[in-house]
Amino acid sequence: MAATARDLSKAESVIQLKGVNKWYGQFHVLTDINLDVKEGEKIVICGPSGSGKSTLIRCINRLEEHQRGDIVVHGVTLSNDVKNIEAIRREVGMVFQSFNLFPHLTILDNLTLAPIWVKKMPKKEAEEIAMSLLTRVRIPEQALKYPGQLSGGQQQRVAIARALCMRPKIMLFDEPTSALDPEMVKEVLDVMIELAREGMTMLCVTHEMGFARAVADRVIFMDRGEIVEQNEPEEFFANPRNDRTKLFLGQILHNH
Amino acid sequence: MTDAMPVGDRKPLPPPVDETGVVGWARKNLFSSWGNGITTIVLIAAVVWILNWFLEWALFTANFTATTGSECRGGGACWALIREKFRYIFFGSFPYQQHWRPLFAVITMLAMLVLSADRRMWNWRLLVIWGVGSFITFLLMFGQIHIPLSLILFVALAGGVIGLTLRSALAPSSERMAYYALIGIGVVGLALRIAGVLPKWSIAIAPLSYVETSLWGGLPVTLILATYGLAFAFPYGILLALGRRSNLPLIKGLCVGFIELIRGVPLISLLIMASVMLPLFLPSGTTIDKFLRAQVAVILFAGAYIAEVIRGGLQSLPKGQFEAADAMGLNYPQKTLLIILPQALRVVIPPLINTFIGFFKDTSLVLIIGIFDFLNTANQALVDPNWAGFPGEVYLFAAFVYFIFCFSMSRYSKYLEFELNKGTRR
Numbered sequence: 309m310a311a312t313a314r315d316l317s318k319a320e321s322v323i324q325l326k327g328v329n330k331w332y333g334q335f336h337v338l339t340d341i342n343l344d345v346k347e348g349e350k351i352v353i354c355g356p357s358g359s360g361k362s363t364l365i366r367c368i369n370r371l372e373e374h375q376r377g378d379i380v381v382h383g384v385t386l387s388n389d390v391k392n393i394e395a396i397r398r399e400v401g402m403v404f405q406s407f408n409l410f411p412h413l414t415i416l417d418n419l420t421l422a423p424i425w426v427k428k429m430p431k432k433e434a435e436e437i438a439m440s441l442l443t444r445v446r447i448p449e450q451a452l453k454y455p456g457q458l459s460g461g462q463q464q465r466v467a468i469a470r471a472l473c474m475r476p477k478i479m480l481f482d483e484p485t486s487a488l489d490p491e492m493v494k495e496v497l498d499v500m501i502e503l504a505r506e507g508m509t510m511l512c513v514t515h516e517m518g519f520a521r522a523v524a525d526r527v528i529f530m531d532r533g534e535i536v537e538q539n540e541p542e543e544f545f546a547n548p549r550n551d552r553t554k555l556f557l558g559q560i561l562h563n564h
Numbered sequence: 565m566t567d568a569m570p571v572g573d574r575k576p577l578p579p580p581v582d583e584t585g586v587v588g589w590a591r592k593n594l595f596s597s598w599g600n601g602i603t604t605i606v607l608i609a610a611v612v613w614i615l616n617w618f619l620e621w622a623l624f625t626a627n628f629t630a631t632t633g634s635e636c637r638g639g640g641a642c643w644a645l646i647r648e649k650f651r652y653i654f655f656g657s658f659p660y661q662q663h664w665r666p667l668f669a670v671i672t673m674l675a676m677l678v679l680s681a682d683r684r685m686w687n688w689r690l691l692v693i694w695g696v697g698s699f700i701t702f703l704l705m706f707g708q709i710h711i712p713l714s715l716i717l718f719v720a721l722a723g724g725v726i727g728l729t730l731r732s733a734l735a736p737s738s739e740r741m742a743y744y745a746l747i748g749i750g751v752v753g754l755a756l757r758i759a760g761v762l763p764k765w766s767i768a769i770a771p772l773s774y775v776e777t778s779l780w781g782g783l784p785v786t787l788i789l790a791t792y793g794l795a796f797a798f799p800y801g802i803l804l805a806l807g808r809r810s811n812l813p814l815i816k817g818l819c820v821g822f823i824e825l826i827r828g829v830p831l832i833s834l835l836i837m838a839s840v841m842l843p844l845f846l847p848s849g850t851t852i853d854k855f856l857r858a859q860v861a862v863i864l865f866a867g868a869y870i871a872e873v874i875r876g877g878l879q880s881l882p883k884g885q886f887e888a889a890d891a892m893g894l895n896y897p898q899k900t901l902l903i904i905l906p907q908a909l910r911v912v913i914p915p916l917i918n919t920f921i922g923f924f925k926d927t928s929l930v931l932i933i934g935i936f937d938f939l940n941t942a943n944q945a946l947v948d949p950n951w952a953g954f955p956g957e958v959y960l961f962a963a964f965v966y967f968i969f970c971f972s973m974s975r976y977s978k979y980l981e982f983e984l985n986k987g988t989r990r
Binding site: 369370371390394397398400401402404406407408409410411412421422425426470471474 | 882884885887888889890891892893894895898902903906907910
């Protein structure tokens with residue numbers, strides 16, 4: 309609600325997907341995806357499992373390769389050029405469903421790794437940034453522990469801080485709360501909501517409809533590799549137009 | 565978990581008394597039933613009987629002082645034979661007056677291995693330890709080392725290339741310039757040397773008399789073959805394992821082909837090929853030292869096995885680790901060296917040390933091509949007609965020495981596993 313108050317139409321577009329198609333073997337995962345993300349926009353992507361929503365955001369930082377169409381991130385077109393891919397990955401942070409922290413490194417080393425090696429930042433500076441981010445996600449006291457010693461919710465907050473350490477312009481969230489025990493979902497969502505209010509451009513694959521209502525500028529519903537419907541959250545939940553959307557919303561809201 | 569649920573006033577109870585203490589332990593583990601009690605007694609009796617027989621032979625009736633084999637006969641073990649022959653068993657045909665040289669070479673190598681076993685040394689210090697240690701070892705063994713100009717140039721080139729690849733991400737520009745300078749010197753120098761502009765010049769370090777490799781024998785030979793065999797095979801195996809998982813079909817194909825080819829033949833056939841067939845293919849006049857050929861064969865063979873062990877470790881890592889490293893913008897060398905290998909190698913410490921132990925013992929196969937490693941010199945000690953007829957003592961002694969090395973490695977593996985998993989254990 310807070311977000312819809314801002315006028316996004318004048319904002320610069322930071323991600324453009326034009327006619328993106330992808331196949332896994334014979335299986336058509338993404339069909340003619342067109343998407344334009346403005347700077348500071350928060351998008352929630354939902355849909356049944358296997359609908360291609362994770363694949364879509366993973367194409368944006370080239371964890372998956374698309375076969376047709378163009379993806380432009382911050383003016384850089386994704387191609388097989390490694391330099392382009394690395395440039396985009398420096399600007400785009402990602403948070404995974406299974407956290408994917410590096411278990412052999414301390415929390416602090418997890419955070420400072422990319423700034424030191426990718427951005428060539430001096431160690432001391434990187435550690436200062438890392439500590440301020442850990443304070444922001446409310447776990448500075450865990451800095452010298454290893455990921456295995458933290459709870460799931462704490463690990464996911466570390467993962468968010470790790471992505472933010474690179475000072476990204478865009479954040480991708482791939483079902484960030486799906487692997488968490490119910491009592492830990494809120495602590496992660498709170499951090500994400502805070503991040504959204506600060507103006508970060510965010511693409512979140514999630515089924516947390518409360519989160520969508522609170523921060524999303526736009527909710528996208530995907531099914532069978534297509535964008536079926538997209539709208540502002542109020543409209544999207546109150547008046548879904550497509551039958552598939554209605555069916556999906558009926559199923560997930562019924563469970564809540 | 566962050567907070568424990570309140571449990572009220574319940575206090576933890578002490579464990580039941582009859583399961584603690586020596587008596588409790590013995591009752592629980594040795595005499596828990598009639599059958600187990602009888603088994604325990606029978607096994608203890610068997611152990612006592614065997615130990616008694618062995619000590620009688622090896623200690624109480626053994627002969628430590630005889631000067632010929634015939635004096636030894638009739639009693640227990642003839643350890644006098646080991647006393648008489650131990651210098652030959654340990655150092656082979658190395659000139660007798662110079663035996664202090666292989667002795668100190670062995671001590672140097674052991675010191676080098678013990679130092680590099682310490683985790684705090686795993687940085688630039690390791691290079692210094694191995695550089696200095698190897699130099700001393702081979703200076704003692706050879707007595708004289710000639711360092712040709714082309715080798716120095718080649719090392720400069722290799723150092724520059726390796727430095728640039730490994731440190732490209734972190735090094736300040738001055739350090740990068742130094743690497744470029746090294747590469748430049750190496751390339752230009754080698755080109756000039758090949759073109760014949762630079763003379764065939766070398767630095768001679770010759771404090772001792774020269775001893776050629778065919779006179780080397782005993783423990784230093786086994787240690788050199790195993791230490792340098794594994795020291796080179798390890799990084800080589802890592803490269804093969806990474807290559808086998810490469811997306812580039814040519815690299816992948818070469819690595820798979822090499823590994824399967826080497827694993828498909830016995831080490832002995834590879835050694836025989838290196839010693840008999842390789843010289844036939846070389847242009848006449850060029851000779852490569854037989855010892856060096858055996859060493860290379862061991863490296864190639866061990867590399868293929870180590871590669872497969874490491875591949876197991878690589879495959880055990882969840883895909884998410886690769887993806888997280890990719891998503892952060894790490895490039896391939898950074899991802900491999902910082903994220904993937906540290907985790908993969910940790911997983912494979914037990915099978916890796918197992919392979920190392922296997923190869924330490926397999927170096928004894930070089931006796932097939934007439935290299936006098938420790939087992940071979942022990943074997944030769946039996947040939948003396950004055951001391952014929954005591955193979956048991958000699959082989960037992962050799963086995964004991966091998967056991968000390970292998971058991972140390974096994975213990976070290978255990979320590980390393982504990983040490984490296986300290987932080988990650990819950």
